[in-house]
Amino acid sequence: MQHRRLFWLLYPSQLLITLAVLLAFTWIGISAIHTFQVNEKANDLEERAHLVAGSIYQYLVSDDRAGLELFTRVAGQRSGTRLTVIALDGKVLADSEEDPARMENHQDRPEVIAAQAGKILPTLRFSQTLQQKLMYVAIALQHDGHTKGILRMAVPLAGIDQELAVVYRKMIWGCLLVLLAAALVAWFVARRISRPLEQMKLGVERLAMGDFGMRIRVEGAEEMASLARALNEMSAQLDSRIQTIVGQHSQLKAVFASMVEGVITVDIEERIMDVNQSGAKLLNIDPEKVRGKSILLAVRNTHLQNFVKNALACSTPLEGEFSSRLGADGQEKYFYAHGARLHNAQGQTTGALIVINDVTKLRRLESIRRDFVANVSHELKTPITSIEGFSETLLDGALDEPEDARRFVEIINKQASRLHAIVEDLLALSRVEQGAKQEEIALHKLPVLDVLQSAIQSCNPKASAEEVAVSLVCEQGIVAEINPALLEQAAINLLDNAIKYSGKGSVIRVVAEKQPGEVLIRVCDNGVGIAKQDVERIFERFYRVDKARSAKMGGTGLGLSIVKHIAAAHHGHVSVESSPGKGSTFTLHLPMKD
Incomplete structure (x- = not known):
């Protein structure tokens, strides 16, 4: 449904009301003026009739018909009025403008009937005799209660109509001027009422589009001004609340996303x-x-x-x-x-x-913790059980047999050394982890060549015993942020593993090279290699790929875990590439600052 603007509802209605009022007042005014003119003319005719009534009565008493007709014509011409003398039976005795003999009986005329009854009734009627509209007033011709006839006075209404036409034209022009002034006033009033509402409408539309900073001008009547103030207050409150909501929404969205x-x-x-x-x-x-x-x-x-x-x-x-x-x-x-x-x-x-x-990491950590506790218990239990068993054997009499006693003591010593190695590795691992967490490990920018040479020298006796050669490729200018003692320990652990799992006559290569943003230290062997399913777990504590072989070689199962944590303490990491039967390559990634 299409709605019209308020201006076009107010303006035409005000014009119609003004026009209706003007028409009503004009009609009332015209009617009043017409009635006034008719009454005035009727009174005038009555007065004229009374002026000549005495003379006409005398002519009737003397039965002077000729004198009566002459008097009637002269009086009618002088007064501009038509005079008609009518007998009581309605017969026309004399007329100022027409031959009485040619005129019909006037007994049924309303003004005549009223005069016979002693009343005066002004009548407006079209005259068939004169062919024009006339006003008639009739009075009874009587003296001392004796009525001799009826005197009727008549004047044409053309004069009255002309006079009224002049008045009507003036009234119409006045009404038009009033209507024009009313139209201007109505237009001004309608605009004064509708303009603030239009501004409020535009303001509300801007509010609907999110422009809460706009303000409506406070003007017009008190009701309009109050409405404008209320809208401005609503806009300010909406702006404040929307800003609060938007801020809260942004915060919630940021929290939700982060x-x-x-x-x-x-x-x-x-x-x-x-x-x-x-x-x-x-x-x-x-x-x-x-x-x-x-x-x-x-x-x-x-x-x-x-x-x-x-x-x-x-x-x-x-x-x-x-x-x-x-x-x-x-x-x-x-x-x-x-x-x-x-x-x-x-x-x-x-x-x-x-x-x-x-909670995948948490579950895995729980699994690692359980495995760690089980592995520690197992690794500690094995040498302790051996020490306890052989000690009991010695106490039960083996001390009396020197050869057996010596062999048992050597076994006890070997297991004690293994137990000591496990404890030392655990303590070393704990120190590395704790130092890395608290950032207590000091790093210095030093050449890695000296550290690698020292590690190789430490492992040479074992390599010679296993008939394994170790080669080193490292430029003198390669430097990195390192802790020499820890890096040497990591290199020794990697070399120790490579020597254990490489066959006799093998060559182990230690290569250090500089890459963009980091220094790589690789330990490559041609040993037994590592299966794919074991690669991801070899850095876990006490994890062994081949438990039987590891136990035979006397490892603690903590060496690679220590390497992993030393790499982390250097803000780097360790990776491995391996294929079963083809050997393994362990790589230490040490970040290098510019």
């Missing part, structure tokens, strides 16, 4: 309303593509689907764990989920909020 935990919101139909980047990454989904879709279609994990359904159904917060292979790498991950229902202002459930934490 949360490490995955957050998913669903409606009561289990459709995804929103998901943050962490949640999308955890579940390997695209936030834009899954928004508005059912959780059943967006996430192919029955555990999560059931958790969402239970969170919507449960009135209290819900917690649970589930595993999934939804990640891009396809590896199994473990998640801890917390779900709670969402409610609107009326307390009705509108959906649910699901917070997902990736």
Whole structure:
């Protein structure tokens, strides 16, 4: 439905009201003037009739018809009035403008009837005799109660109409002028009323478009001014509240986007309303593509689907764990989920909020801790059991047999040395970890050649015993931010492993080279190599690829773990490339500052 502007509702209505009032007053005025003129003319005719009534009465008494007709004509000409003398039976006795003999009986004329009854009734009527509209006034001709006839006076209305026409023209021009002035006033009033409202309309439209800084000019009547002030106050309050809401929304959005935990919101139909980047990454989904879709279609994990359904159904917060292979790498991950229902202002459930934490690392750390405790217990238990067993054997009488006693003591010494080595490696590992966490390990920009030469010298006796050659390729100018003692320990551990798992006659190559942003130290061997499934775990504490061979060679299972933590203490890392039967290459990555 199309609505008209307020101006075009006010202005025409005011004009119509003004026109209607003018027409009404004009009609009343014209009617009043016409009536006044008619009454005045009627009174004038009555007075004229009374002036000549005595003379005409005498002619009737004397029955002087000729004199009566002459008097009537002369009086009519002098007064500009038509005089008609009528007998009581309606017969015309004399007329100032027409031959009485040719005139019809006037007994039925209203003014004649009224005069016979002693009344005066002005009558307006078209005269068939004169062919024009006349005003008639008749009086009774009587004396001392004796009525002799009727005297009727008549004048044409053309004069009255001419006089009234002049008055009417003046009134019409006056009405037109008044109507014009009223139109101007109405236009001004309508504009004065509608203009503030139009400005308010434009202001409200700007408010609807978000321009809360605009202000409406306060003008016009008190009601309009009050409305403008109220709109300005509303605009200011809206601006303040919208700014607060926008700020809070930005903060919530920033918190939502920066949360490490995955957050998913669903409606009561289990459709995804929103998901943050962490949640999308955890579940390997695209936030834009899954928004508005059912959780059943967006996430192919029955555990999560059931958790969402239970969170919507449960009135209290819900917690649970589930595993999934939804990640891009396809590896199994473990998640801890917390779900709670969402409610609107009326307390009705509108959906649910699901917070997902990736606890894969925590579960792996727990597994590593359990393995570490089990491995430490096993590694310590083996030499302790041997020491305890052979000690009991000696106490039970083996001391009396020198050969057996010596062999048993050598075994006890060997196991004690192994126990000492385990404890020393554990303490070294602990010191490296603690120093790296507290940033107590001092790093200096030094050449790596001296450190590598010292490590090779430390391992030469063992290499010679195993008939393994060690070569070094390192330029004198290669420097890095290092702790010499720790880097030497890492190199010794890598060389010790390479010597253990390389056959006789093998060559171990130690290569140091400079790359953009880092220094690489490689230890390459041609030994037995490492299987792919074991590569990821070889840096764990006490992890052995071949437990039987490691135990035979006397390793503690902590050497590579120490290397890993020494690399981390240098703000770098260690990597490995290996193939079974072809050997392994361990690489220390040391960052180099410009």
